[in-house]
Amino acid sequence: QVLLVESGGGPVQAGGSLTLSCAVSGHTKQSYYIGWFRQAPGMRREGVAAIDEHDFTRYAESVKGRFVISQDNAKTTVYLAMNNLKPEDSAMYYCAAESPALLPPQITDDEYTYWGQGTEVTVSS
Numbered sequence: 001q002v003l004l005v006e007s008g009g010g011p012v013q014a015g016g017s018l019t020l021s022c023a024v025s026g027h028t029k030q031s032y033y034i035g036w037f038r039q040a041p042g043m044r045r046e047g048v049a050a051i052d053e054h055d056f057t058r059y060a061e062s063v064k065g066r067f068v069i070s071q072d073n074a075k076t077t078v079y080l081a082m083n084n085l086k087p088e089d090s091a092m093y094y095c096a097a098e099s100p101a102l103l104p105p106q107i108t109d110d111e112y113t114y115w116g117q118g119t120e121v122t123v124s125s
Helices: none
Strands: 003-007 010-013 018-025 033-039 046-052 057-059 067-071 077-082 091-098 119-124
Touching: 003 091, 018 033, 018 091, 018 119, 033 077, 046 067, 046 077, 057 067, 077 091
Parallel strands: 010 119
Antiparallel strands: 003 018, 018 077, 033 046, 033 091, 046 057, 067 077, 091 119
């Protein structure tokens, strides 16, 4: 059983930065990808970024150049550094994992089996 716990959300002003953390356990460290998703009220869940065990990454076009996904050397925590935040970045942010993984990192939610409970980000203008 893979467990994921997000943290680091909160209020921030437009143009500011915030880093989310996702603590991961129970995954196969030689084969996985972990992604960040977000969902605003009334909107579909959107893939933001993903990373695999080789540090290969993938980003949604809407966050390229502003968000950076990374992980610690122990491969137990995945981070999402969010810079130059905009009000439209406001959402509940979730991390998700697929392990073992047969594909490169994905940013479509139907490729993930395990999900965290989410952490909320609110960007004010």
